[in-house]
């Protein structure tokens with residue numbers, strides 16, 4: 001398991017080892033013991049999510065769940081290719097509003113660890129792209145929220161006219177008009 005830091009402290013790229021043979025490959029996509037041995041002790045995961053996006057340019061996000069149901073997410077791509085984005089929205093954080101964008105694909109096997117206190121979203125770069133992610137809290141619709149994807153300064157790499165959004169994401173407030181429910185606590 002390779003663990004890499006990103007420009008945002010706390011957001012990490014994990015790349016599990018792949019064992020290739022004549023049939024294809026095998027990989028442990030999640031192993032608590034291996035991560036702990038590598039010095040990384042992630043919170044307990046209680047829910048796995050899996051979604052399919054049919055068209056290139058499908059954009060889901062930017063999403064969060066407020067405390068007490070804030071979620072950390074360990075994200076990977078099971079099929080196709082996507083650009084995954086995390087935005088720091090912890091009030092008082094030295095990196096508030098900063099983002100990390102990472103291409104996750106079925107081919108590269110990379111995973112993004114996004115702690116609670118960050119917005120999460122992604123845009124697909126191939127048709128029929130599947131995303132799979134582990135979450136540290138259960139779905140709590142009453143705590144569910146979104147910030148408009150175009151208000152955070154992220155270069156999504158897709159023509160605006162090609163972007164497919166849910167009605168919820170179309171109606172999301174801009175970052176500048178929204179008060180984050182998260183606060184930063186120095187380590």
Ligand SMILES: Cc1cn([C@H]2C[C@H](O)[C@@H](COP(=O)(O)OP(=O)(O)O[C@H]3O[C@@H](C)C(=O)[C@@H](O)[C@H]3O)O2)c(=O)[nH]c1=O
Pocket residue numbers: 049051060061063064073120121122138139166
């Ligand atoms: C997120 C979620 C949705 N649902 C239901 C609600 C709704 O009817 C349907 C689709 O929900 P959404 O439109 O919110 O799905 P989607 O836009 O894919 O939302 C997801 O986006 C990515 C970026 C995330 O980070 C996730 O946490 C989640 O917010 O699925 C659940 O039952 N459980 C869940 O955990």
